Amino acid sequence: MTGLTIEGVHKTFFPGTVNEVRALRGIDLTLEPGEFVTVVGSNGAGKSTLLNSVAGVIAPDRGRILLGGVDVTRQSEVQRAARIGRVLQNPLAGTAPSLTVAENLALAAARGRSRGLRWALTAAKRRQFAEELAQLGLGLENRLNDKVGLLSGGQRQALSLLMATLQRPDILLLDEHTAALDPRAAALIADLTNRWVRQHRLTTLMITHNLEQAIRLGDRLVMMHEGRILFTVGGAEKQGLTIDGLRQAFERVRGEEFTYDRAVLAN
Amino acid sequence: MEFVLNFLLPVLQQGLVWGLVALGVWMTFRVVNVPDLTVDGTLTTGAATAARLLTMGVHPVAATLAGFFTGAAGGAITGLIHTRLRVQPLLASIITMTGLYSVNLRIMGRSNIALFTLETLVPDNPWGKLALFAATAALLVLLMNLFFRTELGLSLRATGDNDGMVRMLGVSSDSMRLLAFTLSNGIVGLGGALVAQYSGFADAQMGIGTIVAALAALIIGEALFGAPTVFRATISALLGSIIYRTIFALALRAGFQASDLKLVTAALVVLALSIPHIKRTVRLPEGSEAR
Ligand SMILES: Nc1ncnc2c1ncn2[C@@H]1O[C@H](COP(=O)(O)OP(=O)(O)O)[C@@H](O)[C@H]1O
Ligand SMILES: [Mg+2]
Numbered sequence: 001m002t003g004l005t006i007e008g009v010h011k012t013f014f015p016g017t018v019n020e021v022r023a024l025r026g027i028d029l030t031l032e033p034g035e036f037v038t039v040v041g042s043n044g045a046g047k048s049t050l051l052n053s054v055a056g057v058i059a060p061d062r063g064r065i066l067l068g069g070v071d072v073t074r075q076s077e078v079q080r081a082a083r084i085g086r087v088l089q090n091p092l093a094g095t096a097p098s099l100t101v102a103e104n105l106a107l108a109a110a111r112g113r114s115r116g117l118r119w120a121l122t123a124a125k126r127r128q129f130a131e132e133l134a135q136l137g138l139g140l141e142n143r144l145n146d147k148v149g150l151l152s153g154g155q156r157q158a159l160s161l162l163m164a165t166l167q168r169p170d171i172l173l174l175d176e177h178t179a180a181l182d183p184r185a186a187a188l189i190a191d192l193t194n195r196w197v198r199q200h201r202l203t204t205l206m207i208t209h210n211l212e213q214a215i216r217l218g219d220r221l222v223m224m225h226e227g228r229i230l231f232t233v234g235g236a237e238k239q240g241l242t243i244d245g246l247r248q249a250f251e252r253v254r255g256e257e258f259t260y261d262r263a264v265l266a267n
Numbered sequence: 268m269e270f271v272l273n274f275l276l277p278v279l280q281q282g283l284v285w286g287l288v289a290l291g292v293w294m295t296f297r298v299v300n301v302p303d304l305t306v307d308g309t310l311t312t313g314a315a316t317a318a319r320l321l322t323m324g325v326h327p328v329a330a331t332l333a334g335f336f337t338g339a340a341g342g343a344i345t346g347l348i349h350t351r352l353r354v355q356p357l358l359a360s361i362i363t364m365t366g367l368y369s370v371n372l373r374i375m376g377r378s379n380i381a382l383f384t385l386e387t388l389v390p391d392n393p394w395g396k397l398a399l400f401a402a403t404a405a406l407l408v409l410l411m412n413l414f415f416r417t418e419l420g421l422s423l424r425a426t427g428d429n430d431g432m433v434r435m436l437g438v439s440s441d442s443m444r445l446l447a448f449t450l451s452n453g454i455v456g457l458g459g460a461l462v463a464q465y466s467g468f469a470d471a472q473m474g475i476g477t478i479v480a481a482l483a484a485l486i487i488g489e490a491l492f493g494a495p496t497v498f499r500a501t502i503s504a505l506l507g508s509i510i511y512r513t514i515f516a517l518a519l520r521a522g523f524q525a526s527d528l529k530l531v532t533a534a535l536v537v538l539a540l541s542i543p544h545i546k547r548t549v550r551l552p553e554g555s556e557a558r
Contacts, residue, residue, distance in 0.1 A: 055435075081437035094435070096428035099421070106418070107425055111437050115418040163436075 002068030002083075002170040003203055004031040004054065009063030011049055011227075023049040024060065025227035031171070033068075034201040038214040040246075041224030047207045050224070051173050054205065056080040067170055082112030085164030085202075087157070087177040094160025097149030101140060101159065104148055105129045108163035132162055136192065154185025158192060165196050172197065174206040178213070186210075190217065211243045223250060230254070276393045278516050282509030283400035284461050285480065289488075289504045290407055291454030292481035295342075297500075298427040298447035299349075304360040304478050305448065306455045308367030309341040311474035313456025315371045318380040318469035327388035331460040337374070338456015339449045341367055346448030350441035372471055379470040387464035396465065403461065407454065408501045415497045423447055424497070476529060483536045484508035490542035511535065 011024040023046045031037055039047050052058045054065055056077035064073045072080050087094055095104050106120040106129075126144060133141040136158045140151075148156060157177060164172060174193065178186035190210075194217050197204045208214050214221050220234035221241070230253045233241055288310060295303040313334030320330035341363060348359040372378060389396055414420040422438045423446065430440035455477070463469040488507020494500035518531045 077434055078437055078439045081435055086435050093429070094432055096425040096432055098428050099425060103421055104425075107421060107433075107436050107438075110418050115422045115438060117414075117417045117419060120416055120418045120421040 003033045003035070004029075004171050004205065005064075005066040005069075006030070006050070006054065007064045007066070009050070009053055009060045009065070011046075011053060011058060011060050015061075022227050024053070027063070027227075027229060029222065029229065029232075031203050031205060033203055035220065036197050036202075036204045036218040037206070037220045037222055038218040039205065039207045039222045039224060040209070040211060040214045041230075044226075045224040046227040047224055048175055049227075051086075051175050051205065051207060054171070055084055055086055055173055083170040085111075085167070085169035085172045087160050087164050087172075087174050089176040089179050091153040091157040091160065091180060094163060095148045095156050098147055100145050100147055101133070101151075102126055102129055102144040104159065105132070105163060105166065108166045111167045111169075132166065133159075136162065152185070154181050154188065157181060157185070157189050161189060161192055161196070165200065165202065168200055168202070170203065172202045172204040172206075174204065174208075176207050176209055179209055193217070211246055215241045215243065215246065221246075223253075225250075225254065272393065274516060274520075276397060278512050279509060280393070280396050280400055280465070281515075282512040283397070283404045283505065284458065284465055285512065286404055286484065286505040286508035287400075287407055287458035287461065288455050288477060289481045289484040289508045290404075290411065290501060291451045291458060292478065293485055293500065293504050294411075294423075294451040294454070295447050296482075296485065298423050299356050299444050300427055301356040301360075302478055302482055303342075303345065303448065303451060304357065305342055305345040305363045305367070305452055306477045306481065307474045308364040308371065309338040309452040309455045309474070310459035310462070310477045311371045311469070311471060312341050312367055312374065313338040313459030314463035314469040314473060315374040315380075315459075315471075316456070317460035318382055318463050319374055319376065321382060321385050321387060321464075322380060327386060327464070331388050331457065331464070334460025335453045335457040338459065339453030341370075341456070342448040342450070342452025343445065345452070346445035349448070350445050356444070368471065371474075375469060375471065379468055381468045382464060383467045389461065389464040400461070400465075404505055408498075408505070411501055412498050419446075476532065479532055479536060480511070481508075483532055483539060484511045486536060486539040487511055490539050 006027055006029045009024050009027045013021040013023055027050055039050070041047050049058065053060045056072070056075055056079070060073065064071055066072065067080070067083055096107070102121055106125060109125065130141040130144060138155055138158055140155060140159065148159065151159065161177070178189045181189060190213055193206070196202065206218065215238065220232055221238055222232045223230045231249065288306065292303065292306055295301065316337040317330040317334045320333055321327065345356070345360045345363040348354050348362060349356045354362070389399060415424060422433060423443050426433045426440045426443040433440045433443065459474065462473070484507040485504055486507070487510050488494070488503035488505070489500070491510070492499065492503040492506055494503050514535060515528060515531065518528065519525070523531060
């Protein structure tokens with residue numbers, strides 16, 4: 001099992017222009033091996049940018065990303081992908097619609113290996129995929145040869161989640177992966193996520209817009225605002241947390257910052 | 268018999284030999300989602316390579332296969348311009364096509380090479396010609412269907428579908444695109460080598476319009492026969508190519524000049540592109556009745 005360390009990460013988009021956005025302003029965060037951390041924060045807080053810098057989709061301006069103690073800051077998205085599983089908000093993002101369910105899983109099963117002229121699908125692999133799909137409880141094990149484009153958004157997201165975890169990644173990154181689904185599908189995906197993360201002890205960083213979900217799931221909760229981590233709550237304190245309590249904590253910390261800013265400006 | 272010899276056989280021969288080219292074009296069309304104009308250059312590159320080597324006394328099999336490799340090299344250049352320099356794929360292919368015109372003249376050493384007097388891979392017997400092209404097409408369809416079932420082939424197909432997902436799964440979508448351009452133009456170069464030996468000459472101009480002709484074949488094939496699987500798509504491409512050549516031959520019989528054929532092609536592509544739309548429009552009344 002491998003942990004994740006984010007050290008002093010900064011990211012500014014369009015620096016020095018009128019469109020300058022300081023998306024990350026010094027993020028320090030460590031996930032112990034097997035730890036499940038949820039991230040909440042207002043729109044534009046930098047949550048996705050943080051996940052994207054861990055995944056290698058964007059390069060931080062400053063700071064380091066370590067995966068299991070190995071500095072991956074300079075690795076490309078494709079190089080890192082061998083060790084990172086990801087599910088994004090858009091259920092269409094994680095699967096290839098004109099390939100079958102089995103073919104999509106075959107691509108995911110080869111994560112981290114170079115792709116050669118071996119058969120992508122064998123009878124043994126089909127059996128393994130059917131077993132894994134049966135755990136979703138959606139009947140997809142009977143639809144191995146159906147094109148993924150025929151599936152519903154919830155089914156596609158469940159498949160994306162299975163594909164992201166199939167090879168037991170060193171870290172699982174989830175970016176509001178239930179936000180675009182109807183409430184029933186969202187509850188199902190949240191439930192599957194929790195089950196698999198615990199079952200396989202996956203080190204997980206999950207962004208969610210759903211405060212209830214953020215409190216109920218995970219070992220620790222991180223609140224982000226304007227490119228910074230405002231606070232983290234873990235252990236017993238997190239267990240006793242309510243949505244109102246979380247909102248109040250947010251207002252309190254922001255209020256302190258505000259007073260601080262005013263004090264700085266007054267000098 | 269006159270009909271068979273003067274109409275059916277030539278149409279089948281042309282349909283199959285140009286069908287190879289359509290299969291090559293299908294690959295980039297499927298993986299990069301863009302019509303690859305490089306083929307207007309690489310068809311000639313393959314033809315020029317084979318022709319030049321044949322005049323030098325190289326064995327016809329080796330000369331034909333060499334057309335695959337020079338075509339592939341041309342495709343790789345488009346792939347590199349696109350993936351390394353981030354030039355849009357369509358523009359990258361136009362750039363390579365333009366440059367290849369000069370390269371092709373260099374390969375041939377002059378603007379055309381006649382092959383009538385030379386021993387080539389394509390036999391004189393019309394049935395022999397058909398057998399050669401049918402066997403080559405069948406082999407290519409088989410190889411493509413096997414290839415697209417491998418891990419590498421599957422990654423190529425997925426790239427055309429969702430390249431973001433492909434990268435998330437640790438495959439470089441750039442490498443896949445580069446590979447698609449390379450293989451695809453290799454096939455087109457091979458097709459060009461056969462076309463040259465079939466028509467008895469290689470010419471610097473012969474590749475012009477290759478992309479449109481190949482697209483016409485692909486679009487006709489897909490509209491009429493569908494392309495839900497790799498196997499169906501490859502068969503549809505070949506059938507589409509045969510139908511396209513049939514319409515060509517009919518147009519010539521109906522009194523069109525050879526110089527009118529580009530216009531016929533353009534009209535055909537528009538027609539084929541509108542087939543799905545026409546199908547929908549024609550079915551509409553039934554649908555509204557059912558409701
Ligand atoms: N690729 C990008 N290019 C330019 N600006 C970006 C990019 N990604 C994010 N941003 C900007 O950075 C800020 C943080 O965005 P994001 O990380 O997506 O926030 P969140 O996910 O918390 O809603 C926003 O102002 C957003 O517009
Ligand atoms: Mg976001």
